[in-house]
Amino acid sequence: MGAEQQARVLVTGGAGFIGRRLVAALLKLGAGVTVADKQQPSQPGIRSVVGDLRDPSVAAQAVSPGTDVIVHLAAVTSVLRSLEDPVGTYQTNVDVTATLLELARTQGVGTFILASTNAVVGDVGQAVITEQHPTRPLTPYGGTKAAGEMLLSCYSAAYGIAGSALRFSNVYGPGMEAKDSFVPRLMRAARDGHGVQVYGDGTQIRDLVHVDDVVAGILLAWRTGYRGPLILGAGESVTVNDIILAARAVTGAPIPVETVPAKPGEMPAVIVDISAARALGYEPAHDLKSGLATVWPEFAPPAAADGKAAQ
Ligand SMILES: NC(=O)c1ccc[n+]([C@@H]2O[C@H](COP(=O)([O-])OP(=O)(O)OC[C@H]3O[C@@H](n4cnc5c(N)ncnc54)[C@H](O)[C@@H]3O)[C@@H](O)[C@H]2O)c1
Numbered sequence: 367m368g369a370e371q372q373a374r375v376l377v378t379g380g381a382g383f384i385g386r387r388l389v390a391a392l393l394k395l396g397a398g399v400t401v402a403d404k405q406q407p408s409q410p411g412i413r414s415v416v417g418d419l420r421d422p423s424v425a426a427q428a429v430s431p432g433t434d435v436i437v438h439l440a441a442v443t444s445v446l447r448s449l450e451d452p453v454g455t456y457q458t459n460v461d462v463t464a465t466l467l468e469l470a471r472t473q474g475v476g477t478f479i480l481a482s483t484n485a486v487v488g489d490v491g492q493a494v495i496t497e498q499h500p501t502r503p504l505t506p507y508g509g510t511k512a513a514g515e516m517l518l519s520c521y522s523a524a525y526g527i528a529g530s531a532l533r534f535s536n537v538y539g540p541g542m543e544a545k546d547s548f549v550p551r552l553m554r555a556a557r558d559g560h561g562v563q564v565y566g567d568g569t570q571i572r573d574l575v576h577v578d579d580v581v582a583g584i585l586l587a588w589r590t591g592y593r594g595p596l597i598l599g600a601g602e603s604v605t606v607n608d609i610i611l612a613a614r615a616v617t618g619a620p621i622p623v624e625t626v627p628a629k630p631g632e633m634p635a636v637i638v639d640i641s642a643a644r645a646l647g648y649e650p651a652h653d654l655k656s657g658l659a660t661v662w663p664e665f666a667p668p669a670a671a672d673g674k675a676a677q
Contacts (some may be wrong), residue, residue, distance in 0.1 A: 449505055548609065600650050604654055
């Protein structure tokens, strides 16, 4: 699309897991991309601002004149870390969002897309989570994301910025080597001939969305000028046991399971309704098995990756 080829897009957190994939997609569209991140991004062909966005001069440098879109991914992303450091989490997840929104206002940036989470709604039991659920976050991570959504809402209403808060479910896909979530743990276990620990009986329900589907959702929110919260998930509820079975099928490894007591506060179910995103044209391209098959080659020993991957 012409507008996208001309567009200048700032991706905060662009050196991270989702950010790297988004930046690659934006470059493919022909957009001009700036990445602002604490880490040096590895992609060629971008403008890069390396620094901590809590420093206002780093944020000001990131939002250069002529920026059309900000996709704000940089955050404290770990629930555990947020519990250990609520103040630092507030500074990164709320203060930085406020600074960037103010820069968006003063620089005339038209679109602001915030990475959010279904953790903003808290524990809803077995209920299906929609955008209409009240926000009752249970952790500093969820609370600071909800606060970011509120700031975005008022900047959107008061200053005409097209602001969307995209609530991703559990994102997985290529580029997870540095992560410690369940999918990379399964992949490492398959590669190293180990097992995995499962909390409780493994019947907890989750929604695992592929990173490329999340990237497609971000681009869709931009193209449609969507305003407000929007859930981006797979729309496929799977149990932890289902994820293990799919990982065994994809890797061909036995991945034995060690059952350990459930952690306090672990959600029994995260079931999301993606019909609002679907109404905009969002359609996840990956199911769990095809998605896991895109992750395994980065972990697999070379022979296993070339040969029989999926059965
Ligand atoms: N991965 C998921 O399953 C998931 C689910 C829901 C929401 N999200 C949200 O999506 C966004 C991206 O997630 P991700 O998985 O790619 O995370 P990630 O940790 O891989 O990437 C985050 C990036 O932000 C950068 N960053 C963090 N604090 C910074 C600061 N103060 N200044 C500059 N850079 C900073 C980090 O260096 C990192 O490169 C986050 O906002 C996260 O909360 C992710």
